[in-house]
Amino acid sequence: MTDPAVSVVLEDDPTPLVLTVGRTLRAGTRDPESRRLLASLRETVVVRSKDDPQSVTIRFGENRVRVGHGTASDADLVLTVDLADRFAVESVTGAEPDAPLVADVLRVLRPPLPHWRNAATRFWELTSQDPGMPRELVVVCEEEELVLGGGLPRYVLCGGAEKLARVLSGTDVFLDEVYTGSLAVRGTMTQLSVMAGASLKVRFHA
Structure with a gap:
């Protein structure tokens, strides 16, 4: 059926x-x-x-x-x-x-969270063409790494599987998790602002 x-x-x-x-x-x-x-x-x-x-x-x-x-x-x-x-x-x-x-x-x-890799891929599909977004997003979960896009500038996002899934799917707020230390990032302050905007786009419109 x-x-x-x-x-x-x-x-x-x-x-x-x-x-x-x-x-x-x-x-x-x-x-x-x-x-x-x-x-x-x-x-x-x-x-x-x-x-x-x-x-x-x-x-x-x-x-x-x-x-x-x-x-x-x-x-x-x-x-x-x-x-x-x-x-x-x-x-x-x-x-x-x-x-x-x-x-x-x-x-x-409270639907099931996607796998963090799927959440990251969908996040990139929705936001990668937005102004200011990095050309390459690297998502690191423990020993695993997912590279989205390619080239410079690059932005790196690190965290546990559930937290990455929650943030990249729009369930949790990106900036809140960065400020509390639940996520680690590597990039410029300008990139942080752009990623925060991208996160809100996913949170409200995905």
Whole structure:
């Protein structure tokens, strides 16, 4: 049986959180289990930040998911989450925390991470032609190395497999991980700025 096709539609002039949720749901359409869940859900779900007033409303429909800013009054479920930790749930309104609906919504908000090599390749495909990007990106994971592009200038990014996958897929914020030491980089400050912009492009538009 062919898996259903699912489209993710964002409001006009979307907020950063709408873009982030939209990118996350689109990532789910590339995973068979998440895609089947996206196609089967019919509820209206609000996702709110635990730290600030940001919120989005997700309206699941037949093979189409609509995402807009704000808190809908007709929501079936409201999740208050930690946006810095892949939508980790802080509280639930409208269902028990262990209800199947909560588990299903969290499953589509937390699709499987790609392999770090696949995330790096997709990152390069989306950003390599942008102004200021290095001609060569070297991604180092323990003893493995992936070289994307070729020539100078070069930029080097080093980290663990999961952290590389999270950053290069847009799940985590590049600059935050560099500043906390979760990622090591080798390049100029100008390149750091360009890579930060490329990371936000992937985070919001991939």
